[in-house]
Amino acid sequence: MSEFDLIERFFRQKWAAAPTQQAQAATDSIVLGIGDDCALLQPAPGQQLAVSCDMLVEGRHFFADVDAAALGHKALAVNLSDLAAMGAEPLGFTLALALPPARAQDAPWLDALSDGLLALAAQHACPLVGGDTTAGPLNLCITVFGQLPAGQALRRDGARAGDELWVSGTLGDARLALQALRGDIALPPAALATARARLERPTPRLALGRALRGIASSAIDLSDGLAGDLGHILAASRVGACVDLDAASNLIAVRACLAGASGPFGQDFWRRTVLAGGDDYELAFTAPAAAHAAVRAAAQAAATPVTRIGRIEAAPGLRPTDGAGQPLVLTAQSFDHFG
Amino acid sequence: MSEFDLIERFFRQKWAAAPTQQAQAATDSIVLGIGDDCALLQPAPGQQLAVSCDMLVEGRHFFADVDAAALGHKALAVNLSDLAAMGAEPLGFTLALALPPARAQDAPWLDALSDGLLALAAQHACPLVGGDTTAGPLNLCITVFGQLPAGQALRRDGARAGDELWVSGTLGDARLALQALRGDIALPPAALATARARLERPTPRLALGRALRGIASSAIDLSDGLAGDLGHILAASRVGACVDLDAASNLIAVRACLAGASGPFGQDFWRRTVLAGGDDYELAFTAPAAAHAAVRAAAQAAATPVTRIGRIEAAPGLRPTDGAGQPLVLTAQSFDHFG
Incomplete structure (x- = not known):
């Protein structure tokens, strides 16, 4: 089928038929959508525009046999996660898609891909433009x-000594799924299913990001692992952090399924998993200690669990500790796409 | 080298060192550039945001041995051309880049790529964000x-019967270069050099697009050829057009180099070339006949040649004629990326 037919059939018509109120509401800020040289968007008065871009490559970011709906979900989710980390609300997105000839003619696959993509788009009132x-x-x-009120973005450079360090949701499960799918570790079926859902269908924390405007001093989304991503906040803010790896590794959801399982699943394994992590798409953020109750209230308003896992300090560097506050020595490298 | 080092070395630092006044002026609308989860842009009050996206794939849009600086130029030029076709002025761009391992370590190649890209970006005050x-x-x-005043976009759906049909610059040369590089035709060296420059370093017609706001009734950029792209205007506007293919094919720049050359270079060849065209990145636009002088003045102000090649009519379809207005019967397909 032609390029024009493909877009028309699998994306434009399907979105136009989307039943949700959110999908319809989103059109208010879209002056002109698919079908001209450019889309035209009208941000609300006084808003800044937040822009992010992620590219997903077969064999690098997903397996060739990935479920197409999950792929569609994830491709948008990782981008929405960047908006969440700035505290922005979505306005819309563009999709560039390179398809091998067989995929371009595979209607069921394309249908599933756009289903996964557009369902998440509708959920967050974020149309394909x-x-x-x-x-x-x-x-x-x-x-x-996305858009957000001028001056209210959650940047990476605002962490200050004395701030508390928080993360949302669960950590490490996506990495465990990746290791299991690669055959590096074995997971029982229930644990694999839980972990795989985290790898393939991450939840962008948009409500939390918006609720943290004016409260958090810095934020980032966890795509490459706690060590690497927190490292970006520390570098941009010129501070260091003490991180309780036992508190953090208690956030690995599938640990509960692995009590008594054979394999490498000891305390050190969990600590390394949470530090190296990757693909969780939770938020890591800092806030003044005086804002502790405000953070809890924001998390409750956003219906998103948050956990305090450390504290920002003036001395540069990331200092892992155990649950009793004793220093740990670990070597864990963040996932680097050219590593 | 790591992803972070690559961006820092070949893009962020190089742009920061850009000497042009335009590059510096562009930073006024960029609240936050490379290095956070999102970039933050601040469009001017009352402006709409114009957004476009193009993906270039090796073997499909460029040859593996393409000059890297030309590739960088073209990747941005084809996107700026979409802004031009809407009458928008550039604000900034994002670049997603997938690199084979050998390219990721090839510093001279990356340096040339970013040189070509950033030189065009600086020329149009359009920073990488x-x-x-x-x-x-x-x-x-x-x-x-890009941005443009609300309601002033040059859309595809505004052509009306009686409007004149115009194109900017030269047509067909990029296609001739492609045919020659594929070995389908032979061109003398001077003709090939001229044609190849058009294929590899197209000129986005941003000044013309802006000058045509309030004058043109519709516009599109010529990426797939006159037949296909004009077809989009006709379909969106629910009109037809009569097109003087001899006037249009006189705009093929390398024809002058081919007087007396052997090969397929007859009148029918030129007519087909201009109709099927592709990769010219000129503007095709319509304007009321009463705006004829205003179009000429806008083109002069933008220092961009324009030529009237036809007229919009109520009856649907594209009707090619010769220079005397006699109907021509041709079969020419627009370039389709899945064709």
């Missing part, structure tokens, strides 16, 4: 646009 | 952002 399709090795590149 | 790099088959995906 344009993009590109071409023949080529499978590649999805999404650029997402 | 963010993006993504990953390992993968070579793929460049750029999303570009």
